[in-house]
Amino acid sequence: MITKLFRNAAVFTPEDGGKPRAGPDQGRIRAVPKGALLCRNGRVAALGPEKDVLKALHADDVDLEVDLEGRCVLPGFVDPHTHLCFVETREQEFSLRLQGVEYLEILRRGGGILSTVRSVRKSDEETLFRATRERVLRALRFGTTTLEIKSGYGLETPTELKMLRVIRRIGRETPLDVVATFMGAHAVPEEYRNRTDDYVDAIVRDMIPEVARQGIARFCDVFCEQGVFSVAQSRRILRAALAAGLGAKIHADEVHDLGGAALAAEIGALSAEHLLAASEASLKAMAQAGTIGVVLPATAYSLRKPFAKARTMIELGVPVALATDGNPGSSYTESMPFVFGLAVLSMGLSVEEALTAATLNAAYAIATADRVGSLDVGKQADFLVLEGETPAVVPYHAGANPVAAVYKKGELCFG
Ligand code: NIG
Ligand code: FE
Numbered sequence: 001m002i003t004k005l006f007r008n009a010a011v012f013t014p015e016d017g018g019k020p021r022a023g024p025d026q027g028r029i030r031a032v033p034k035g036a037l038l039c040r041n042g043r044v045a046a047l048g049p050e051k052d053v054l055k056a057l058h059a060d061d062v063d064l065e066v067d068l069e070g071r072c073v074l075p076g077f078v079d080p081h082t083h084l085c086f087v088e089t090r091e092q093e094f095s096l097r098l099q100g101v102e103y104l105e106i107l108r109r110g111g112g113i114l115s116t117v118r119s120v121r122k123s124d125e126e127t128l129f130r131a132t133r134e135r136v137l138r139a140l141r142f143g144t145t146t147l148e149i150k151s152g153y154g155l156e157t158p159t160e161l162k163m164l165r166v167i168r169r170i171g172r173e174t175p176l177d178v179v180a181t182f183m184g185a186h187a188v189p190e191e192y193r194n195r196t197d198d199y200v201d202a203i204v205r206d207m208i209p210e211v212a213r214q215g216i217a218r219f220c221d222v223f224c225e226q227g228v229f230s231v232a233q234s235r236r237i238l239r240a241a242l243a244a245g246l247g248a249k250i251h252a253d254e255v256h257d258l259g260g261a262a263l264a265a266e267i268g269a270l271s272a273e274h275l276l277a278a279s280e281a282s283l284k285a286m287a288q289a290g291t292i293g294v295v296l297p298a299t300a301y302s303l304r305k306p307f308a309k310a311r312t313m314i315e316l317g318v319p320v321a322l323a324t325d326g327n328p329g330s331s332y333t334e335s336m337p338f339v340f341g342l343a344v345l346s347m348g349l350s351v352e353e354a355l356t357a358a359t360l361n362a363a364y365a366i367a368t369a370d371r372v373g374s375l376d377v378g379k380q381a382d383f384l385v386l387e388g389e390t391p392a393v394v395p396y397h398a399g400a401n402p403v404a405a406v407y408k409k410g411e412l413c414f415g
Contacts, residue, residue, distance in 0.1 A: 002063050004039045007050050009068040011035040012391050013075050013375040014356040020292055020319035020364040027352040039381035042409030047375050075375050076145025076382035077336035078362035081273050081294050081323035083150050085132045085163050088119045090328045112329050113187040120153040129166045136170055139334040141414050143403040145382040146177040148366045152186030157207050160184050164216040175408040179366045182217035185229050185237050200233045204240040212244035221249040224260035231259050253278040265289035271365045275308040287317040292365045296325035297342035298333050310347045321365040322357035341395040351392045381410040
């Protein structure tokens with residue numbers, strides 16, 4: 001048994017009450033000012049005021065003692081929505097967007113997601129793995145210890161499976177916990193142009209059954225958007241996914257208010273994500289159904305669109321989670337501190353609400369809260385040491401990396 005004691009720490013963590021935290025509970029955080037965190041075999045064995053933890057401990061029980069000199073300790077960030085499995089970036093397209101060409105217009109012209117599809121189809125598996133690993137390790141240095149990665153740059157069975165194998169390998173060969181989401185419904189591939197229903201048939205008939213048979217993804221996601229997949233098509237795909245044993249997620253109301261958020265509530269999806277244009281009626285339906293709202297402020301920032309109404313979500317009782325959406329088109333970032341800062345300074349969340357959104361609620365959004373997302377006893381000792389005294393340093397020290405050290409299952413993996 002390996003026992004490690006981290007003392008002289010200012011610990012801030014949401015507490016796991018068995019469900020995502022919503023409404024006034026979203027901002028309730030446990031603060032332990034002169035705290036100690038005791039880890040045994042990579043799990044949290046105790047957290048409390050230093051004197052209490054020390055009293056319950058024999059000095060010779062401890063294999064390693066670390067004095068954190070009053071610095072802030074948080075649970076590792078959980079990033080529940082990324083598309084980090086790709087090869088080439090899209091700087092040219094970014095320049096076009098800066099000139100005023102709309103994101104969906106670029107997709108209509110055969111660029112955007114479809115240009116990443118062309119390069120991912122051509123890429124060999126090793127190259128795709130290395131490119132993905134580089135980004136995931138960058139996320140780790142910014143404090144992400146668990147993340148979700150979506151497929152969706154294959155849009156044909158073999159390439160979707162290639163991506164999902166790479167994503168699985170990232171989970172095995174990096175310190176991070178990785179959750180895979182199948183997103184064959186990310187765009188309509190060129191060979192199905194103007195035949196979206198035929199492509200939906202292929203997803204439902206061939207792709208979902210094969211992904212489920214291989215047990216290689218935990219969730220299925222759909223881009224429900226004007227010119228991509230309609231609400232009816234999204235419903236069909238997600239129902240098939242649920243029937244095959246996958247969880248349901250949806251890119252909902254990112255650009256237009258199609259009713260994707262309401263669909264999430266209707267079918268019992270775990271989460272609806274983006275929500276920039278979601279109506280209040282849809283948000284109410286989500287609150288009723290307990291659907292988690294995953295907000296992605298770096299996407300609004302990069303697309304220069306108004307942010308999702310996260311304050312309204314919290315007031316309505318929607319549990320809010322925060323993610324990067326890391327992808328080569330609409331949000332090229334791996335940084336949870338960056339989106340944390342946007343959530344506080346541009347979306348009006350309190351630091352405490354943003355902390356819950358970036359940890360516990362994010363863990364619920366990818367069904368990992370049984371082991372990560374908070375520093376409750378028994379969970380994995382995944383935590384961050386910040387260069388600062390409170391979590392407010394994350395939005396405060398803008399543009400810098402406030403993460404001084406990252407521990408995964410009690411092991412130092414950055415810092
Ligand atoms: O979440 N909206 C669709 N998917 C991503 C963008 C992916 C891309 O542009 O490559 C998003 O914004
Ligand atoms: Fe996305």
